[in-house]
Amino acid sequence: MTKVLMVCLGNICRSPLAEGILRSKVNSSLVLVDSAGTAGYHIGHPPDLRSIEVAKKHHLDISEQRCRKFSPTDFDKFDVIYAMDGANYDDILAHASKDSDKEKVMLLLDEASLSNNEVPDPYYGELDGFETIFQMISVACESIAHKLEANGR
Ligand code: 4NP
Numbered sequence: 682m683t684k685v686l687m688v689c690l691g692n693i694c695r696s697p698l699a700e701g702i703l704r705s706k707v708n709s710s711l712v713l714v715d716s717a718g719t720a721g722y723h724i725g726h727p728p729d730l731r732s733i734e735v736a737k738k739h740h741l742d743i744s745e746q747r748c749r750k751f752s753p754t755d756f757d758k759f760d761v762i763y764a765m766d767g768a769n770y771d772d773i774l775a776h777a778s779k780d781s782d783k784e785k786v787m788l789l790l791d792e793a794s795l796s797n798n799e800v801p802d803p804y805y806g807e808l809d810g811f812e813t814i815f816q817m818i819s820v821a822c823e824s825i826a827h828k829l830e831a832n833g834r
Pocket of ligand 1: 689690691692693694695696718722802803804
């Protein structure tokens with residue numbers, strides 16, 4: 682089983698979408714996908730309604746997800762940890778205690794051939810920002826899914 686963790690700040694906008702999108706593209710008996718936030722503002726809450734709505738428009742149901750905070754124990758539980766932006770990346774790395782932990786952390790959009798390398802935080806913006814990030818995250822997840830499949834996962 683390959684275990685993939687998607688991380689953003691709040692775990693209510695970007696990483697729940699990343700979790701739902703990647704999950705829809707992989708074999709669930711071979712790949713486990715989870716998400717978490719570097720901040721604990723919304724622990725136990727469902728995703729932001731705008732993320733739920735955009736996911737639904739693309740036939741994905743992410744409404745059952747619940748927010749949790751990233752934990753240093755996630756380094757032991759996951760094979761790859763994708764950060765949505767540079768601040769998330771730095772926050773995760775600050776919890777890494779060994780090189781093998783650090784090697785697990787990547788920027789999600791480094792998996793996509795896009796001009797930007799960060800998924801912008803859509804929280805304070807409008808609904809169209811959620812559609813924009815859905816598309817960015819989808820490109821990266823498509824690439825991740827192909828790589829996993831090529832490796833027999
Ligand atoms: P996310 O967006 O990191 O994509 O989940 C945010 C959600 C909540 C907050 C910030 C960003 N907040 O400040 O509560």
